[in-house]
Amino acid sequence: MPFHPLRIAALHRDTADAVVLTFAVPDDLRDAYRFVPGQYLTLRATIDGQDVRRAYSLCSAPDEPGPTVGIKRVEGGLFSTWASQALRVGDVVSVMTPEGRFGVPPERGVSRCYAAFVAGSGITPVLSLIKTLLAAEPDSRFFLFYGNRSTASIMFRAEIEDLKDRYLSRLSVFHVLSREEQDVAVLNGYLDAGKVRALAPMLPPVDHAFVCGPRPMIENLPAVLGALGVSHVHVECFELADGAAARRVVVPADAAPAFLVSAIHEGSRFDIPVATGEAVIDAAIRAGRNLPFSCKGGMCCTCRAKVTEGEVEMAVNYSLEPWEVAAGYILTCQARPLTPRVVVDFDQV
Numbered sequence: 001m002p003f004h005p006l007r008i009a010a011l012h013r014d015t016a017d018a019v020v021l022t023f024a025v026p027d028d029l030r031d032a033y034r035f036v037p038g039q040y041l042t043l044r045a046t047i048d049g050q051d052v053r054r055a056y057s058l059c060s061a062p063d064e065p066g067p068t069v070g071i072k073r074v075e076g077g078l079f080s081t082w083a084s085q086a087l088r089v090g091d092v093v094s095v096m097t098p099e100g101r102f103g104v105p106p107e108r109g110v111s112r113c114y115a116a117f118v119a120g121s122g123i124t125p126v127l128s129l130i131k132t133l134l135a136a137e138p139d140s141r142f143f144l145f146y147g148n149r150s151t152a153s154i155m156f157r158a159e160i161e162d163l164k165d166r167y168l169s170r171l172s173v174f175h176v177l178s179r180e181e182q183d184v185a186v187l188n189g190y191l192d193a194g195k196v197r198a199l200a201p202m203l204p205p206v207d208h209a210f211v212c213g214p215r216p217m218i219e220n221l222p223a224v225l226g227a228l229g230v231s232h233v234h235v236e237c238f239e240l241a242d243g244a245a246a247r248r249v250v251v252p253a254d255a256a257p258a259f260l261v262s263a264i265h266e267g268s269r270f271d272i273p274v275a276t277g278e279a280v281i282d283a284a285i286r287a288g289r290n291l292p293f294s295c296k297g298g299m300c301c302t303c304r305a306k307v308t309e310g311e312v313e314m315a316v317n318y319s320l321e322p323w324e325v326a327a328g329y330i331l332t333c334q335a336r337p338l339t340p341r342v343v344v345d346f347d348q349v
């Protein structure tokens, strides 16, 4: 599996609860860690005896020193608390190679209008997109609507100000604050559906919109933006569905298998016995099989595979596009078999 030990080359505390880590990539791994803006890294650590993996979007642009991620501590969060308290420059972290398809590749010669609606740590992939798209497309514009509690909790505030100065006529930034009164009333409160409708009149026609942040934004804003005439809405969800962890079926190691899933991964094929209600990736972990996964909440697509025989059903899906679902792609962290035999191919990218 494409995890490699990477040394933390730089670390800075961006706000009271956010830490920004830049990794050093050895020359022989440079190609493996090349990324496009919008992608994420999966970090892995053993915390309190548990093997924990979490996805973190790349906030650096591909041509900057990096790769760099920004981690915001969530209340009671296992990995984010550990990362913000325990990590130091020089520490080595197990990091998976970049994954994900959130974003738009820059295109020379186009003149586009982009708009992003993000909250909290949802700024990270969008920061990489702003830097890359505005540098590569001199005629494109970017509108950023960024929700936070207060000025003090805005991640990358100084860098965003610098970008605004560099792209004076092409980058417009609106901070929407929920716990700090601003002079412009429409910028007070939450960046929810009503707020987006209220802010929309200040926008020219938008070619691509990006939505990134907690689940309510992901669930509500795409429809609002679609109704406002935005044809391409790209979403990245950072937060598990309510009760998603509780819904995972924990199966005793000796449970009788009800289904047999054949997995094809990195050229080899092996069988995984799956119990009733169990997700394919959980059964694989139980069987000691090393398959790719990260968030286990249907939000990233690290565990994506294609069903080539049999049927499965997914509990939730926040990352596969409709065409991928129609083509038979699944998130194996969400997929429960419906037929006694299923074949899933991780090698069909």
Ligand SMILES: Cc1cc2nc3c(=O)[nH]c(=O)nc-3n(C[C@H](O)[C@H](O)[C@H](O)COP(=O)(O)OP(=O)(O)OC[C@H]3O[C@@H](n4cnc5c(N)ncnc54)[C@H](O)[C@@H]3O)c2cc1C
Pocket (backbone or CB within 6 Å): 040, 054, 055, 056, 057, 058, 069, 070, 071, 072, 073, 074, 075, 076, 077, 078, 079, 080, 081, 100, 121, 122, 124, 125, 214, 236, 237, 238, 239, 240, 295, 299, 300
């Ligand atoms: C594709 C992808 C990219 C991501 N990129 C980033 C990033 O760039 N920066 C970043 O800080 N995070 C990012 N995340 C979220 C990150 O992966 C973790 O989920 C987050 O750091 C919480 O992990 P934890 O172990 O600290 O919390 P957990 O121990 O997993 O959860 C503890 C509690 O916090 C709640 N919770 C979990 N995540 C969030 C959240 N995002 N907001 C509010 N409450 C939450 C849970 O419901 C739970 O109640 C990304 C997630 C995905 C899927």
